[in-house]
Amino acid sequence: MISNPPPWPNNCRCAVAITFDMDADSLVHLEQPTDSTDRINAISLLHYGPRIAVDRILSTYRRLGLQQTFFVPGWCVEQYPEVVRRMVDGGHEIGHHGYLHENPRNFDRQGQADLIDRGIDAISRVTGSRPVGYRAPLYNYSGVTTDLLIERDFSYDASLMGDDVPYILKTTSGQIVELPTHWGCDDWPPFAYIDDLNYRMPIRAPSDGLRGFMEEFDAAYKWGGLFVPVWHPFVTGRLARWTQVDNWLTLLVERGDVWITTMSNIANHIWGLQKDGTYEPRIDTLPYYKEPIST
Numbered sequence: 001m002i003s004n005p006p007p008w009p010n011n012c013r014c015a016v017a018i019t020f021d022m023d024a025d026s027l028v029h030l031e032q033p034t035d036s037t038d039r040i041n042a043i044s045l046l047h048y049g050p051r052i053a054v055d056r057i058l059s060t061y062r063r064l065g066l067q068q069t070f071f072v073p074g075w076c077v078e079q080y081p082e083v084v085r086r087m088v089d090g091g092h093e094i095g096h097h098g099y100l101h102e103n104p105r106n107f108d109r110q111g112q113a114d115l116i117d118r119g120i121d122a123i124s125r126v127t128g129s130r131p132v133g134y135r136a137p138l139y140n141y142s143g144v145t146t147d148l149l150i151e152r153d154f155s156y157d158a159s160l161m162g163d164d165v166p167y168i169l170k171t172t173s174g175q176i177v178e179l180p181t182h183w184g185c186d187d188w189p190p191f192a193y194i195d196d197l198n199y200r201m202p203i204r205a206p207s208d209g210l211r212g213f214m215e216e217f218d219a220a221y222k223w224g225g226l227f228v229p230v231w232h233p234f235v236t237g238r239l240a241r242w243t244q245v246d247n248w249l250t251l252l253v254e255r256g257d258v259w260i261t262t263m264s265n266i267a268n269h270i271w272g273l274q275k276d277g278t279y280e281p282r283i284d285t286l287p288y289y290k291e292p293i294s295t
Contacts, residue, residue, distance in 0.1 A: 002164050005224030006270060006279050012259040014220045015266050016227045016252070017179070018068045019095075019158065020057065021135065022083075023232060024050050024076045026101040031197045042196035046234055050080040053237025058090050060246045064253050069263040071097035071135045071158070074122030081126045088127050093262040095133040095158065096123065105140045113148055120152065133179075133263050135159050135230075143287050147173040156267035164225040166270045167282040177267040178284070181228040185216055187235045206241045214248060221258065226266070 008015050025046040029036045036043075061068060070087050072094055077084050084094060098104065099118040107115065116134075123131045134149055136142075136159040146169050149157060156177040157169065169176050183189065190209030193201055203209075213229050220227040231237075236245065252258050259266075273279035 001223045002225055004282060005165055006273060008259050013257045014225055014227060015259045017263045017266060019071060019228055020231050020233055021071045021097055022049055022076055023073060023101050026073050026075050028196055030101055039196045049233030049237060050083045053233035054083050056242055057237055058086060062090060064249060066260055067091040067262055069093040069095050071095040073097045073101045074099040074119035077122040077126050084126050093264050094123055094127050094131060095135060096131040097135050098137040101137040103138050103140050104136050105142045109144045112144060116148055133158060146171050146176060146286050150174040150176055155264060158263055162284060166226060167284060170283050170285045177270050179228060179263055179266055181230050185228060186230045187232060191235045206244050210244050
């Protein structure tokens with residue numbers, strides 16, 4: 001089913017990165033800028049991520065010996081530095097996720113560059129390291145994003161949805177690894193209901209909603225793909241949902257043939273395979289179109 005699956009380390013059947021976007025309450029300040037500070041219920045819901053769920057998630061990872069990737073907006077890094085440091089102390093990667101979770105496509109090239117730089121500065125100050133991976137807020141990757149990331153020596157992007165395995169984004173500025181996901185691997189559709197953010201979806205039972213993710217994993221495992229769920233601590237880190245995830249991750253680790261690792265490790269693996277000539281990932285040349293399409 002996959003025409004060009006990469007060879008995974010130690011003969012593993014597939015690669016898995018459980019990515020969490022810790023957006024915290026940045027979301028309500030963007031969506032409701034005039035009165036966000038008075039929306040106490042929404043803030044309490046979003047605070048659940050850094051204040052309650054992250055430590056629960058880190059506890060599971062510590063028990064299972066896993067290192068994973070958290071994408072954190074720069075403002076959230078500044079608001080919750082101790083939470084981010086606990087992630088780093090556990091060996092986890094901090095990826096770039098904008099500054100205040102702004103939609104990049106609402107800004108021109110310089111505006112996007114400034115937001116990326118602010119996020120880099122925030123992560124570097126708190127963690128002591130520059131981020132090497134990027135996920136665009138709302139997945140809103142623009143026509144200039146690839147060049148901006150290459151100019152800043154990012155190793156990979158995690159915003160696009162163009163394949164079942166890693167591939168290369170190429171522009172006149174150079175290349176970057178794309179580690180794709182898709183909306184079927186995002187926890188907002190099955191679990192998020194936030195009236196203050198104008199997002200109203202029917203909430204599914206933990207076992208029902210998580211079944212979709214497990215079936216996505218099963219297909220990646222069968223065909224040698226990459227499985228990248230995009231979860232949020234205040235959503236999937238809730239008690240009943242994370243209890244089921246904890247049980248499922250335990251079974252995955254026990255299999256012994258699933259490479260569960262950080263996004264940066266996966267990107268480095270693809271770069272290494274390409275460099276030594278053992279594998280040639282597919283290349284997407286950007287931009288896809290040079291001008292608007294008219295009838």
